[in-house]
Amino acid sequence: MSEQDPRLGLTVTHRRYVPYAHAHYAGNLVDGAYALGLFGDVATEVCIRTDGDEGLFAGYADVRFVAPVRAGDVVEVTARVVRVGSRSRTLELSCAVVCRGRPDKGDSAAEVLDPPIVAVTATGTVVVPASA
Template sequence: MSDPREGLTVTHRRYVPYAHAHYAGDLVDGAYMLGLFGDVATEVCIRTDGDEGLFASYSDVQFRAPVRAGDVLEASAVVKRVGTRSRTLDFEARVVCRGRPDKGESSAEVLAEPVVAVTATGTVVVPPAGG
């Protein structure tokens, strides 16, 4: 029987400030994205179990497209499996807006199609029920 928590989706949006650019071309490091996934996972745990939970592991992380300072990101987590204390989550981070310095210092645009930048699968753990 399926657990009603399976399929729950949580999404956060965040602007990437220029202070987070670490590389040429205003690129942002992958750790920034994993931090976003941790934030989304925390909300998932609060919603499913009334606890912030702890991140246990990633079983897969794929960096698919660059993330740059000036981007607006949408990070989502979907509950795929509910165990006794563990929750398997699928993550996806998409670029939904992008800075356009080629058009002017503060120019930016909403992308017609979001760009999938990072995908991952991770496991979080929560305290025992009633504990």
């Protein structure tokens, strides 16, 4: 292609409160699969916006769990299109904790994290149907 594909750089962001029902480990930790599920949600919106189809996740590369996600957190999950193939799209994915509970200050105390804590990063590949 002589011109840059307009889909490159498209960024989609979702925010979600992490419910206590998802805590599986001591310290109200949530398993890493929780973030991967959120990556699937944000990638679906990317496919809808770029190709008018929900697409399918084909795989992950370089998944890194770098900080904990806990019940009571608010996470921000972002996908950015970094490569466009004929049927595939490569996405840079991140999950960052933007708010966190502060049980040391009270049962329902919480704070906004500035800066957010990046908890999970990955590269993902999605596929979409061939163009009509």
